[in-house]
Amino acid sequence: MRLCKTIEEIRLLLNTVRNKGKYIGLVPTMGFLHQGHLSLVHEAKRHCDVVVMSIFVNPTQFGPNEDYDAYPRDLQRDTSLAAEAGVDIIFAPPAEEMYPQEFSSYVDVTGVSESLCGGSRPGHFRGVATVVTKLFNIIQPQAAFFGQKDFQQVLVIKRMVADLNMHVKIVDVPIMREIDGLALSSRNIYLSPEERQAALVLYRSLMLAQELIVNGEREIRRIKEAVIKAIGAEPRANIDYVEILSIPNLTPIDQLKGKALLALAVRFGKTRLIDNTVLEA
Incomplete structure (x- = not known):
């Protein structure tokens, strides 16, 4: 090399x-x-x-x-x-x-x-x-x-x-994840053990959104509210943004038709982590 x-x-x-x-x-x-x-x-x-x-x-x-x-x-x-x-x-x-x-x-x-x-x-x-x-x-x-x-x-x-x-x-x-679901990132090294555990709420909230889709939910507002509520229940999480936008133009949508991007940015202490999943009707 x-x-x-x-x-x-x-x-x-x-x-x-x-x-x-x-x-x-x-x-x-x-x-x-x-x-x-x-x-x-x-x-x-x-x-x-x-x-x-x-x-x-x-x-x-x-x-x-x-x-x-x-x-x-x-x-x-x-x-x-x-x-x-x-x-x-x-x-x-x-x-x-x-x-x-x-x-x-x-x-x-x-x-x-x-x-x-x-x-x-x-x-x-x-x-x-x-x-x-x-x-x-x-x-x-x-x-x-x-x-x-x-x-x-x-x-x-x-x-x-x-x-x-x-x-x-x-x-x-595709995203590579730890066995518990945390997306691999160079910034993960910044996390304290408590923040590392708290950061698992990101993956759980993405999976919650996917579950809502499987159960028939298509209204973007309701999916987004459920994700925000799930992340907000973690005291160490400070939300920067939670958005569901069209692919590939990343514009706002009201109903899930086809594919959309659910994207998160959340701070745990001083560490800002991002994660996402593609939602599909």
């Missing part, structure tokens, strides 16, 4: 790979890898000849009072896990390599980026779209792999790729 830290280095390496006709897959991450990330690698290995993983904590997608400085980082650990999973190349640039002092260009995806995390984290998806565009330009993969835990992010990137005629296939991979 090769580790590249500069744009010039990885471009030279990938030019050689492309000249051999290899199909390149990209797994973008912010590091501190867990089995969710590695499931993306396993999926990429199924489709691609060469798997590139980017490890970059992207400053432009963090707000001024968010956890950029505290976000967990351990490149040595990540490199070992990535190698075991079959990653061929890691691209781990420093921030100044991706954003030199004179940097002043950004990518905005309107509409689908404006609700959910886009509403509660202003500027977040501008940072995501910008860094993903840069990674696509630098690495030029034929396919890129993203987890469905960040469902809105997947929709934003798919919209961007379609709108800007980017020649890359976006593959979304």
Whole structure:
């Protein structure tokens, strides 16, 4: 496995790979890898000849009072896990390599980026779209792999790729969960034992919504109220948002017809967790 830290280095390496006709897959991450990330690698290995993983904590997608400085980082650990999973190349640039002092260009995806995390984290998806565009330009993969835990992010990137005629296939991979249902996240490390236990209310509330659908409920207001009540019964949970929106445009709906996204963002102490499920009539 090769580790590249500069744009010039990885471009030279990938030019050689492309000249051999290899199909390149990209797994973008912010590091501190867990089995969710590695499931993306396993999926990429199924489709691609060469798997590139980017490890970059992207400053432009963090707000001024968010956890950029505290976000967990351990490149040595990540490199070992990535190698075991079959990653061929890691691209781990420093921030100044991706954003030199004179940097002043950004990518905005309107509409689908404006609700959910886009509403509660202003500027977040501008940072995501910008860094993903840069990674696509630098690495030029034929396919890129993203987890469905960040469902809105997947929709934003798919919209961007379609709108800007980017020649890359976006593959979304199902959420990986602990045995008790908690969605895997690098931020789970922040949780105290009590907060970790309390966070299980997220999965329970998603399953409650699915049960309501099975029992015939189609009114969005009632499903949403039941989820909010379930989460609100957990004293350590502080709701950022609970929304049920259309797929793929993430617009409000009154009745469930076809598929919709139930998305949650909830704080436990200082830790903000997101989760989601697709509801289907």
